[in-house]
Amino acid sequence: MAKDGTQRGGARVGAGRKPKALTEKISEGLSASVLQFPEELLGVDMPPVKDYLKAKQKNGRNLLAEEIYTETYTWLKARGCDKAVYSQLIEQYAMSVSRWIQCEEAISEFGFLAKHPTTGNAIASPYVSMSQAYMKQVNQIWYQIFQVVKENCSGDFSHTPMDDTMERLLTARQNR
Numbered sequence: 001m002a003k004d005g006t007q008r009g010g011a012r013v014g015a016g017r018k019p020k021a022l023t024e025k026i027s028e029g030l031s032a033s034v035l036q037f038p039e040e041l042l043g044v045d046m047p048p049v050k051d052y053l054k055a056k057q058k059n060g061r062n063l064l065a066e067e068i069y070t071e072t073y074t075w076l077k078a079r080g081c082d083k084a085v086y087s088q089l090i091e092q093y094a095m096s097v098s099r100w101i102q103c104e105e106a107i108s109e110f111g112f113l114a115k116h117p118t119t120g121n122a123i124a125s126p127y128v129s130m131s132q133a134y135m136k137q138v139n140q141i142w143y144q145i146f147q148v149v150k151e152n153c154s155g156d157f158s159h160t161p162m163d164d165t166m167e168r169l170l171t172a173r174q175n176r
Contacts (some may be wrong), residue, residue, distance in 0.1 A: 034148035
């Protein structure tokens with residue numbers, strides 16, 4: 001309890017030892033537990049993409065969330081972890097990445113400075129702070145997804161969709 005009587009403080013979320021990857025456990029000869037799914041599960045190639053991930057944007061451009069969702073889900077399915085990660089988490093990741101790309105495009109279009117609405121003085125562009133917030137959110141969500149893959153995938157889990165984020169941003173700028 002803090003001096004002011006509130007229940008603040010304590011251990012930080014995510015602090016402490018990180019679990020070893022399944023491949024590390026196997027190579028060291030340690031026992032490893034893996035999620036087991038019943039054989040009777042009938043799966044589809046990919047669940048349908050929600051409409052809000054395909055929505056047309058105010059500026060007339062397409063939202064890239066559908067493409068990012070598809071790529072991420074395909075990557076998870078290839079590693080056998082598509083059922084271990086909640087689809088809402090993949091949707092949040094796809095939407096956050098697409099919003100981050102939108103902010104970066106706005107920074108490229110409008111610059112790092114903006115005009116204050118009342119005084120008219122130069123201020124920092126709000127897109128810069130929004131971009132930083134979305135990038136932080138993207139990283140947090142990706143670490144959650146990747147942790148599930150790391151703990152449950154016995155094969156190679158390199159070349160992630162996160163690796164192609166900057167490439168997607170640069171491609172989106174060229175298509176304007």
